[in-house]
Amino acid sequence: MVGRIFSVFALSMMIMFGHLRVANAAPEMKAEAGWPSAGLLDAAASQNLVLKTNLQWFFGGRAQRGWYLYTPLIGRLLGGDHDAGSREFAEGIYRWQQAYGLNSTGVLDRDTWMSMVVFFQAGRAKGQVATRDSLILAPESDFYDAARPLELRYVDREAYAAYKRMIDAAAEAGTRAAYLKIVSAFRSPAYQAALRRNSPNSGRAGLAINSPHFTGRALDLYVGAEPVSTSDPNRLIQINSPAYQWLVKNAHRFGFHPYFYEPWHWEYRP
């Protein structure tokens, strides 16, 4: 009898410790194998649906809310346009977190989002003011405002050639002619300073002191709604335009890369 009780006890202890060991080992094993469980992904997906519009973060000296305005760019980072509330999206986030050494939860939380912002911001065009020789005058017909004065129609020569190739491809893909016209190209430091004086509240994200537009290689392109307003409702219209979505998927083929915060602003960095 005592022997039987002992063996039942020993067996339960073995099961218990065996179970504990498996449980302790499980997260590491999962991380190594890279297989998040369905339960983890489902929990992450429901959190992602909330954070999509509610995550609080700061950028350009302003409080920001949610990452829903960046879903096309996030989709490109993750390699697929999955709904923010889907398991596939959570899995994409999980893999991003693994690659960047972040706590892998599948939740697009603040740390994860800020790692994406750092990624988006890396390698942006800064500095070098364009020289006269590097600029060419683009025709009025390329501009959103067909009456744009001559001194505001200069573009970097190479960026302009790439832009023309890009809009030809966009037209072939069915983008309507009103879209992707140039709203703004080269801006001289003097002109930029005047813009800032006229709109002192635009913030750091709005009118940079060291603007990529000085290079002649940054183009603001028309992607719908108010051409260059950073208000969230305005940007929501823009990111849903077929023209913007085409750019997100194709502009890199022509050497153009997005500024994540402004759907209209594209930089030529071949």
Ligand SMILES: [Zn+2]
């Ligand atoms: Zn711009």
